[in-house]
Amino acid sequence: MRLPRTAHTSHRWRIHEIAGDFHVEDVWALPTPGDPDDFPYLVRQIENGLGGGTAVSSPVYRLLFAIRWKLGELLGWDKDDAGTGARVQTLWDRVPTDLRKGPQDAGTRSGPFTPLYQLHDEWAAELANRTVHAVMHIGWVSDEAGGYRGQMAVLVKPNGLFGTVYMAAIKPFRYLGVYPALLRSIGRTWQANAGERKAG
Template identity: 45%
Template sequence: MYQRPASEHLQRPWLVHGIADDFTLEDVWLVPAPGSSPTDMARFLALLKRRGEHSTAVVRFLFAARWKLGKWFGWDRSGSGLDGRVASLRERVSPELRAAPDPSSGLLRPVYVLPTEMAAETANATVHGVMHCGWVPTGDGYGLELAVYTKPNGRLGRIYMAFIRPFRRFIVWPAMLREWARAWEDRADVGDEGDADGTAQG
């Protein structure tokens, strides 16, 4: 995996551009996925779900530390995130897309899921964040592009983002994206049931 210029993400006609235009684009990464097709989003999400999240020890430690700090400082208390301090970006998409994903699954709440791209969000007292994934052509097929958007909450949010930026860019995302790449490489071991949960929407 490797970082991509922001311009390469911004020039593609992703749906996220129209619903997160007041957010800041923080990072863009590309995970090679040889043998993939441009409509493999549901399949890839199913593979990740089977493997589980945050599987490396370093990433698990950093997330545990983050949750501990959040508990101490009240960053994650009720009302500080989605449907409290901020409105969900699901309100900015069409009713058809809004009804498609389950809004209550996992740490990241799905905003929309399409065969070629998806977006999910999270929010707390420090920041409102969006993770976007989309399939892009590469030299040997397609790769999964990851883009991270953020909207810090005032001075606290800006300080928080500045503090975690090195950890996110040099430890967390590289480790997690290596796991994503391994999940794709190992896909033959779990079969091709990517659309079994109905997450793909046309």
């Protein structure tokens, strides 16, 4: 379910200290009901699923990602000189010292994303290319039923006019094809791994 931006901005996440100059593009409630200590399982699931959409069974989702990666290859959008440390400064340089001591190994890529930090209820990773510098933020929040669930926010800083036009152009595809398939896949995998979480 899509949420208002305030679902992210009103929470006292540590990412606000690091990416305060990024725009909150999307916020989604994840179909991952759980207990207070289940967040590490969600982080592992998200990291294992990153990598261009191959973990999602939807043909539309996979087609859209295949087109995007092919365009990136042909037009040079995803070359090393377009990423963090080249076109843009990595957000790792902004990560406070206390966040650098968490369980997350910063700099170890998960698909196209590079993790920044992990806490007991918050994880963030960045990506940069010719179109945008983006952050995927996953939080663990209380739900209306007295339990917990994941919440995903996408923060972006478009690369000039080109990046702004690109983000506007892909918006319908994100809402109609990418996010619905992604959320269904996250929910199915979460349910399938329920036994592992109970076993602890």
